[in-house]
Amino acid sequence: MNFENVKQYIKEAGLPNFRIKQVQEALFKKGISSWDEATNLPADLRENLKENTPLLCFKVSQIICSKKDKVAKALLTLHDGLQIETVLLKPQDSWSVCISSQVGCAMHCSFCSTGKMGFKRDLTQEEITDQVLMWYQYIHKEKLGERIGSVVFMGMGEPLLNYLNVVRAARELSSADFLNIGARHISISTSGIADKLHKLAVDLPQANLALSLHNADNDERSKLMPVNRKFDLEDLKKALEEYIAMTGRQVFLEYAVIENVNSRPEHIRKLADWIYSIKDNYLLHVNLIACNLGRGEKTEDRVVKEFAAGLKAMGIGVTIRKSMGNDILAACGQLASQKR
Numbered sequence: 001m002n003f004e005n006v007k008q009y010i011k012e013a014g015l016p017n018f019r020i021k022q023v024q025e026a027l028f029k030k031g032i033s034s035w036d037e038a039t040n041l042p043a044d045l046r047e048n049l050k051e052n053t054p055l056l057c058f059k060v061s062q063i064i065c066s067k068k069d070k071v072a073k074a075l076l077t078l079h080d081g082l083q084i085e086t087v088l089l090k091p092q093d094s095w096s097v098c099i100s101s102q103v104g105c106a107m108h109c110s111f112c113s114t115g116k117m118g119f120k121r122d123l124t125q126e127e128i129t130d131q132v133l134m135w136y137q138y139i140h141k142e143k144l145g146e147r148i149g150s151v152v153f154m155g156m157g158e159p160l161l162n163y164l165n166v167v168r169a170a171r172e173l174s175s176a177d178f179l180n181i182g183a184r185h186i187s188i189s190t191s192g193i194a195d196k197l198h199k200l201a202v203d204l205p206q207a208n209l210a211l212s213l214h215n216a217d218n219d220e221r222s223k224l225m226p227v228n229r230k231f232d233l234e235d236l237k238k239a240l241e242e243y244i245a246m247t248g249r250q251v252f253l254e255y256a257v258i259e260n261v262n263s264r265p266e267h268i269r270k271l272a273d274w275i276y277s278i279k280d281n282y283l284l285h286v287n288l289i290a291c292n293l294g295r296g297e298k299t300e301d302r303v304v305k306e307f308a309a310g311l312k313a314m315g316i317g318v319t320i321r322k323s324m325g326n327d328i329l330a331a332c333g334q335l336a337s338q339k340r
Contacts (some may be wrong), residue, residue, distance in 0.1 A: 001027065001133055002126050003178065006053050019045065027055075027133070028179055031140030056134055057126045063138070069324040074134065078103070078127060082120055084156055086131040088138065089324050094149025095139060099131040101166050102157025107191045109212075109225045111256060111291055114156045122162040128169035131155075132179060150185040154210070160193035160200070167203045183207050189254065194231040194239035201246040209243065210252040210287070211236065215262045216274040224262070233274060241279045250283045256291040257304045268310035275316055286311060286318040292326055 003024075010019050019041070026038035035041075035050040061083070062075040070090035077083050087098040103120035105112070132151055139148070151173055153159040159166045166188065174183045183206035190196070191212045200209065213236075215221035222228040231239075240251060255271070257263050275281050288308055290299040304320055311318045 001055055001057070001130060002053075003027075006049070009049070009052060013048075015045070023049075024177060028136075028177075031136050033137045033141050055137070056130050057124075058130060060134060066324070066327055068327055071324050072138070074131075074138075076131070076134070078123075084123070084127075084131075086135070086155055088135045090146075091322060091324060094146050095135070095144070096150045096152060097132050097135045097148055098152050098155045099128060100155035100157055101128060101153055101159040101162045105157050106161065107158050107225065107227050109191060109214075109227075111214075111224065111258060117156075119157075122165060123157070125165045125168045125172065128165060129172050129178070132173055132181075136179060148179065148181060150187070151181055152187040152189065152210075154187070154189040158191055158193065159188050160190045160196040163196055163199065167200075170204055170207060187252075191225055191227045192231050192236050193227070194235040197239040197243045198246070201243045205247045205249070208252065209249065210254050211240070212254045212256075213271075214254070214256055214258075215267065216271040217267070220262065237274070237278050240284075244278075244280050244283050248283075250285055253284055253286045255286055255288050255307075257288055257299050257307050258291040259299050259303045263299070263303050263307055265310065268307060268314070272311060272314040272316050282317075284317070286316055287321050288318060289321045290323050292323060298323055298326060 006023055007020050010023070022040045023038070026032045026040060030037070032038050032055070034055065035046045038046055041049075057079065059077040060074055061077045063072055065072045072088045074086050074088075075083055076086065082103045084100045084103055086100055089096055089098065100123065102122050104117035105114045106119035108115040132148065136148055139146070153166060153170075170183070170186050170188070172178050173181050174186060183204065187208040187210050188200065188204065189210040189212060197209070212225070214224055216233060218228060218232050221233065244251060253275070255262075271286070275284050278284060288304050290301060290304050292298045308318050308320050
């Protein structure tokens with residue numbers, strides 16, 4: 001939904017400005033799924049908007065729901081026929097939306113299904129924000145009650161390689177004229193594009209930063225995540241120190257535990273040593289998650305708990321994140337646009 005186009009249409013039609021407020025209420029308060037539901041607008045305006053301004057810039061091709069978690073995944077078909085996936089989940093008291101920023105991904109992380117697709121193209125600002133709007137409509141249509149409490153740029157793609165559209169989308173999502181999701185409830189994930197962290201600190205200082213680390217040994221991390229060959233652990237250390245100095249914000253280090261790959265005692269020690277080498281490291285917090293290995297399969301919880309206990313024993317702040325949506329391939333690293 002390009003709301004600027006709606007406002008422009010209303011102005012060019014010579015309609016009073018209060019119609020803009022009515023459209024905003026219909027879209028971002030009532031969560032209408034079609035212009036016919038905007039009963040606060042005159043019938044002729046509804047018809048004109050239906051003809052000239054689609055509510056979403058893509059087609060919702062499929063929505064599937066987990067049988068074990070409060071998780072739903074949508075397959076979206078874009079105007080050029082390419083497809084992306086996005087996820088609605090409820091890890092705690094409110095709904096969270098995991099959105100994609102690119103079609104496919106160029107990072108080729110060894111444990112990620114999206115990377116196996118290769119990179120197709122960046123998503124536009126509208127294609128990014130419409131993912132959240134689509135789930136907002138779904139929540140209202142299904143009468144799921146709670147509002148969307150947070151948005152995470154952790155879906156398909158590397159957000160910092162589609163930097164301008166991601167920043168613009170994050171700002172729009174937090175705007176009072178749109179869905180009014182507070183900037184501190186928006187998280188930007190990166191595989192480690194170190195040279196963009198300075199700009200991110202300037203442009204989105206209140207957003208949360210999540211760094212996908214997954215290993216604190218350069219050689220091993222390069223095998224897991226080829227981006228480490230360009231931005232290694234020393235580059236990330238310097239960029240994080242600058243980011244923290246500029247924002248004063250906590251940074252989350254994402255670590256998918258893969259048994260016998262990055263889960264051994266030496267990995268715990270190297271991770272702790274790397275964290276302690278960073279200035280103001282008290283603002284670094286490790287999020288552990290069991291790596292998803294396939295449909296219904298993941299690293300055993302025992303392995304993750306042992307890793308967490310080792311970090312805690314070394315004084316590192318750590319949280320074990322619950323893996324959700326594994327049964328519908330909606331968990332971390334499983335998005336890869338195709339019908340199931």
